Amino acid sequence: VSATTRARARRGEGAQLRELILTAASELLSETGREEALSLRAVAHRVGVTAPALYLHFPDKESIVEAVSSAAFDELDAVLASAGANAADPLERLQAQGCAYVAFARARPEHYRLMFMRRPPTVTQQPTDAELSAVAGFRHVIDTVAHCQAVGLIDRTETPTAIASALWAAVHGVAALLIAKPHFPWGSPDALVTRVTRMCARGLATR
Amino acid sequence: VSATTRARARRGEGAQLRELILTAASELLSETGREEALSLRAVAHRVGVTAPALYLHFPDKESIVEAVSSAAFDELDAVLASAGANAADPLERLQAQGCAYVAFARARPEHYRLMFMRRPPTVTQQPTDAELSAVAGFRHVIDTVAHCQAVGLIDRTETPTAIASALWAAVHGVAALLIAKPHFPWGSPDALVTRVTRMCARGLATR
DNA sequence: TGTACATCAGTGAACGCGCGTTCACTGATGTAC
DNA sequence: TGTACATCAGTGAACGCGCGTTCACTGATGTAC
Numbered sequence: 240v241s242a243t244t245r246a247r248a249r250r251g252e253g254a255q256l257r258e259l260i261l262t263a264a265s266e267l268l269s270e271t272g273r274e275e276a277l278s279l280r281a282v283a284h285r286v287g288v289t290a291p292a293l294y295l296h297f298p299d300k301e302s303i304v305e306a307v308s309s310a311a312f313d314e315l316d317a318v319l320a321s322a323g324a325n326a327a328d329p330l331e332r333l334q335a336q337g338c339a340y341v342a343f344a345r346a347r348p349e350h351y352r353l354m355f356m357r358r359p360p361t362v363t364q365q366p367t368d369a370e371l372s373a374v375a376g377f378r379h380v381i382d383t384v385a386h387c388q389a390v391g392l393i394d395r396t397e398t399p400t401a402i403a404s405a406l407w408a409a410v411h412g413v414a415a416l417l418i419a420k421p422h423f424p425w426g427s428p429d430a431l432v433t434r435v436t437r438m439c440a441r442g443l444a445t446r
Numbered sequence: 447v448s449a450t451t452r453a454r455a456r457r458g459e460g461a462q463l464r465e466l467i468l469t470a471a472s473e474l475l476s477e478t479g480r481e482e483a484l485s486l487r488a489v490a491h492r493v494g495v496t497a498p499a500l501y502l503h504f505p506d507k508e509s510i511v512e513a514v515s516s517a518a519f520d521e522l523d524a525v526l527a528s529a530g531a532n533a534a535d536p537l538e539r540l541q542a543q544g545c546a547y548v549a550f551a552r553a554r555p556e557h558y559r560l561m562f563m564r565r566p567p568t569v570t571q572q573p574t575d576a577e578l579s580a581v582a583g584f585r586h587v588i589d590t591v592a593h594c595q596a597v598g599l600i601d602r603t604e605t606p607t608a609i610a611s612a613l614w615a616a617v618h619g620v621a622a623l624l625i626a627k628p629h630f631p632w633g634s635p636d637a638l639v640t641r642v643t644r645m646c647a648r649g650l651a652t653r
Numbered sequence: 654t655g656t657a658c659a660t661c662a663g664t665g666a667a668c669g670c671g672c673g674t675t676c677a678c679t680g681a682t683g684t685a686c
Numbered sequence: 687t688g689t690a691c692a693t694c695a696g697t698g699a700a701c702g703c704g705c706g707t708t709c710a711c712t713g714a715t716g717t718a719c
Contacts, residue, residue, distance in 0.1 A: 454680090454681075454682095456681095456682070456683095457681090457682050457683055458682095458683090485671075485672065485673085486672080486673065486674085487671080487672080487673090497673085497674085498674080498675080498676090501674080501675090506673080506674085507672095507673065507674090
C-alpha cells in the first residue's frame, strides 16, 4: 500500500528487483486473499517501481505467479519434512504430517489455492516446476508410509505411493473445504482435521 | 456458438427467457470448462439475445452464477439421494455415496468448482441458497451414517454430523484433486476413489 | 585526471481488449372504447 | 369493427474500468582511452 519510489539499483544489481517482486506478489496474495488483486500494476506499485519494470525479470505475468507458487511449494516441502519428527511411531508421524499440511493451507489460503486449486492449463504440457516441487513434498509422506509398512503398522498389500495418494486426497479435502467454505458449521477446524487423520490412520492400520 | 437470433417472446411469456439463460450459462460452463467463459455477452449470444436482455431477469451477473450453482446443488442432492439405494448394508451405501459424489464432480468439473471451490464472498453474510442446498444434499450422508450407527456398523462415540463431515472432506479431496491436477500420476481415478472410500469405511467401522 | 561513450535499470505514455452495466429507444402485442 | 393507446420484451450504442503488454525514451553509472 505504501507508494514511495524505490531507489534505482546500481549497475549489475538489477537482479535484486526479482526478489522484491516475488516478495511483493506473495505478500499481496496473503494480505488481500484474492488472486485477482495480484495485478502487475499492484505488484509494481508495492515494490515502488512502474509496471513495465517487471518485464525486466519475467517474460509475462504467468511466470510471476508460477514463481510465487513454486516458492510456496518449497515452503510446504520444508513443513512436511520436519512435521512429526519426534513422533512416537511412524503412524503418528503420518498424522502429524496431515495436521501440518492443513495448518500450512490455513495459514496461507491464497497460496494454497494457487498450488492446488487452480484450473490446470488447457494445453496438456510437461509438469511445471510447481508440480515437480509438489512431488518433492509428497515424497516425505510416501517415506513415512513406507516406514509404517516396514515396522508392520500398515500392511503391504498396496504400494506406499498409492496409500500416500489416498492420504493426500483426504487431507487436501479438509484444507480445501476449510478454505472454500469457512462459514460452514464444521465445528472447530482442528476437530475436523484430527477426525479425518484419525479415521485415515485407523483405516490403514493393521488389526 | 450458434448465432441465430431468437424470436421475441409473446406478451406475458418473457419469463421463458430466464430458463434459457440458465441453460445456456450451464452449457457454456460444461463446454468450455472455464468460468471466465461465462460472460454476459457469451450467455446472451448463445441464447440469441443481446446482453442487456439478461437484466430483465437477473439483477446482475453474480445472481446468474448463483442460480446455475444452485441448480447444480439440486442435481447433486438427487444423486446422493439415490446412490447406493440397493446396497447390501449402510456402510456399503456410504461408500457408494462417496463414489457417486466423486463421479458427479468429475462429470461436471466446472460446476463443481462453482459449488465447492470458489472463493467465499468477503462479506460474512447469511448462507446463500447454494449453501443451504449443500446442507440438503449433505443430509443424505448424515442419514446413512446414522443408519450405520443404528445397526452397529459404526460406533456411537461421535455424532453422525461430525462423522459425515469427515467423510465429506475426504471425498471432496479426491474430487478436487482430480479436477485441479488431472495430469498428476494418480494411477486410475477410480482406484483412488475406491481406495479413499475403503480407507474411510475401515477407519469408521467397529472392530 | 578528464572526457567520450556504452550499458544498464528503469520510466511514461499509450495500445487494444473484454468486461459488467446503463440508458434512451423501438416495435410488436394485446386492451379499452 | 376500427382505432388509439399502454405495455411488454427486448435492441443498439455507449459508458468507464482495469488489465497485460509494448515501445520509444532517459538518465545515472561504470569503462576505455
